[in-house]
Amino acid sequence: MNEKVTMKDVARRAGVSAATVSNVLNNVGNRANELTQRKVLKAAKELNYQMDMTARFLSTGKSNLIGIFLPEVYEIGQPSSVLKDNPFFSEIISGIEYVARMNGYDIVVSCIKESGHVKELVSKRTLDGIAVLGNFKAEFWEELRALEIPKVLIDSYQFDEQEYSNVGIDDEQGAYLATKHLITMNHKEIALVTGKIEESEVNYYRYLGFQRAIVEENLSLEKCPVVYTDVNFKGGVAAAHSILYSHSNVTAAFAVADILALGIIKLYNQIGKAIPKDLSLIGFDDLSICQYTFPGLTTIRQDINKKGMEVANILIHRINGDTDNCNIQLPVELVLRQTVLLKQEE
Amino acid sequence: MNEKVTMKDVARRAGVSAATVSNVLNNVGNRANELTQRKVLKAAKELNYQMDMTARFLSTGKSNLIGIFLPEVYEIGQPSSVLKDNPFFSEIISGIEYVARMNGYDIVVSCIKESGHVKELVSKRTLDGIAVLGNFKAEFWEELRALEIPKVLIDSYQFDEQEYSNVGIDDEQGAYLATKHLITMNHKEIALVTGKIEESEVNYYRYLGFQRAIVEENLSLEKCPVVYTDVNFKGGVAAAHSILYSHSNVTAAFAVADILALGIIKLYNQIGKAIPKDLSLIGFDDLSICQYTFPGLTTIRQDINKKGMEVANILIHRINGDTDNCNIQLPVELVLRQTVLLKQEE
DNA sequence: CTGAAAGCGCTTACAG
DNA sequence: CTGAAAGCGCTTACAG
Secondary structure, rough: OOOOOOOOHHHHHHOOHHHHHHHHHOOOOOOOHHHHHHHHHHHHHHOOOOOOOHHEEEEHHHEEEEEEEEEEEEEEOEEEEEEHOHHHHHHHHHHHHHHHHHHHOOEEEEEEOOOOOOHHHHHHOOOEEEEOOOOOOHHHHHHHOOOOEEEEEEEEOOOOOOOOOOEEOOEEEEEEEEHHHHHOOOOOOEEEOOOOHHHHHHHHHHHHHHHHHHHHOOOOOHHOOOOOOOOOOOHHHHHHHHHHHHHHOOOOEEEHHHHHHHHHHHHHHHHHOOOOOOEEEEEEEEEHHHOOOOOOOOOOEOHHHHHHHHHHHHHHHHHHOOOOOEEEEEEEEOOOOOOOOOOOOO | OOOOOOOOHHHHHHHHOOOEEEEEEEEOOOOHHHHHHHOOOOHHHHHOOOOOHHHHHHOOOOOOOHHHEEEEEEEOOOEEEHHHHHHHHHHHHHHHHHHHHHHHOOOEEEEOOOHHHHHHHHHOOOOOOOEEEEOHHHHHHHHHOOOOHHHHHEEOOOOOOOOOOOEOHHHHHHHHHHHHHHHHHOOOOEEEOOOOOOOOHHHHHHHHHHHHHHOOOOOOOHOOOEOOOOHHHHHHHHHHHHHHOOOOOOOOOEOOOHHHHHHHHHHHHHHOOOOOOOOOEEEEEOOHHHHHHHOOEEEEEEEEHHHHHHHHHHHHHHHHHOOOOOOOEEEEEEOOOOOOOOOOOO
16 A cells, blocks of 8 residues: 655645645635645645545544434344334435535434433544434433534424424424315314324324314314324334224324325225225325335325435534524425325215 | 543543553553552543544544445436435445444445545545445446455445455345246246346346246246346336236246336236236345235345345454455345235146 | 653644 | 644553
8 A cells, every 4th residue: 555645745745834735725715825836736636645634633623524313223133223114214314415425524324322322422523513313312312412512403393492403394284284185085084193292292293283174174073083003014004903993983094104104004905995995094204105005195295305405504504603503394295196085975 | 611531631630641541441451450440440430531533543543434335326306315215225224333333333424426535535534444335337446446445345246255345145046036936836927027237237146046947947938038127116117017018928027126016016006907916026125115015025035234234244354454355145035925826727 | 560752644823 | 925833632662
């Protein structure tokens, strides 16, 4: 391996000092006259100089590194991460990565196994900022608060702008749009399939939107049951059971996540029923799988990739001295596909 | 913010030198006697000392960072990455991340936009090793070869062990198992739906396995068409068209990727046909979506998460001085679900 | 067993 | 406009 070429080598070749090379290469003002600049640039190119960022980081205290933290979850037998089976996260990361890269930052992604881990990583790598995806315990947020670097959350309602920046969507409105559409299609007894509200306030706001549509249309809340379940495929299957056997009056359902809707569809198919004939259904997120299934899932679309891009934007602004946190809410829209049917009057 | 606490602070508090602190904290042999060790550890804990890895990296030339590189792909309107819509990649990354973390490494993931980018990132961050996912142009491999750090590829057949380590699966055997199963179920005219062989040698080996089963069973290769298409959902839809209109003799198909199979199912459903009634179908990969669809997709399972874990294992071994590259092949298995039907004799 | 000192490759006041 | 020098926080021969 060729010897590593350092600033000193470039300096020697250009006949200037290392300090000057540093100035020129970092474009610090018009500190060097044009001739000097040219000499330095020429020497650097000839030697194929690559700046060692580690050294720079040590002297500046910056790392140009953004941390992305995910919860670690356990599956039977093996450790896992939400990254593994939730396409939502990959897509956010993809957005963050893109904007970060375009701005000269790199990203390190890590699952969090125990408290203290974030703090450790932040100080170990002197991360410039962090993005936190997913749900964590209160204890974790306490720990996070103590870190004095820019941080942005996603879909969090727990904190005000004083404490954290956040990128979310209009959950209430999304749920409202979905429910309203079902009502427009003549459904009057609609189930809400959701995760526990304590687990994520997102659920609470979606519940609110659901309720608003029902009340606005003078439908009976009693006839519109809320079915609580785990927000994953199995949870959807369980919810379908519950709808079929405990809430058989219902003709339509709004599930707060596409993955839940997929579970519902699966069970209906398995027992010889069909969506939308036996149940009109709307999901939430518009994961790419929604287009792959048959029938295609009608859903509320959010731009997940954009969400990630906004996260990186905010982070970078804050890293560069913008002192205010900010709280962005991205829009949502109804995407019509084939899981909602006009209900015939009886 | 509290002043940063450094080794010097710990040394002062413990009444020893910074060198000793370093030795104790890094467990370099039994260099310090027990009393000293205790003093140092105590001081470190009291001050809540966190070692600054940047400084350490600068002096050791190691970074404890592993780079994961993905191809950047372009979609209409916006830049994207394979990470975004291919669950396969998230799962591999999840595996790498886990093993890396357990061994004290962090991972930085980056899409590659232009040549030179990898090299730049490697030298910028002094990465200890890299994993390369996805397909790249020859030019890229040339560039990579010049980097003198451990690197491992995934599912690559292009290089021998002299050059790269690789973690793959037994593609030939997987395809063989799939095809054999279809034959066992009495199908005699079977289509292979695949991406171009030039695009990935994986396709070539799967073709070989397909062929082996056909020949072994004395079926006619003429009656078993190979349908080339893009390996994505749309490609699957297109392939279904091709099967229906150009190869209507076929009663079964083996698709080299689950995502292709999903496209095929979708089209069949859309035109009022059904899988497996009108076509028996087997996929490859066993993505989690396979369980979500109805009917559940019969497929060849590979343990993607494990693949990622092996990648990290090899990388770490090589980083720690293991000089030999290695080439691992993970097993595959047939997963029976509902998309293959016994063909009735006519 | 322990410490003084040099070194890793940059940056940044400061002096000229 | 340019350079000498100190500093970032570690590690590592080496001497004792």
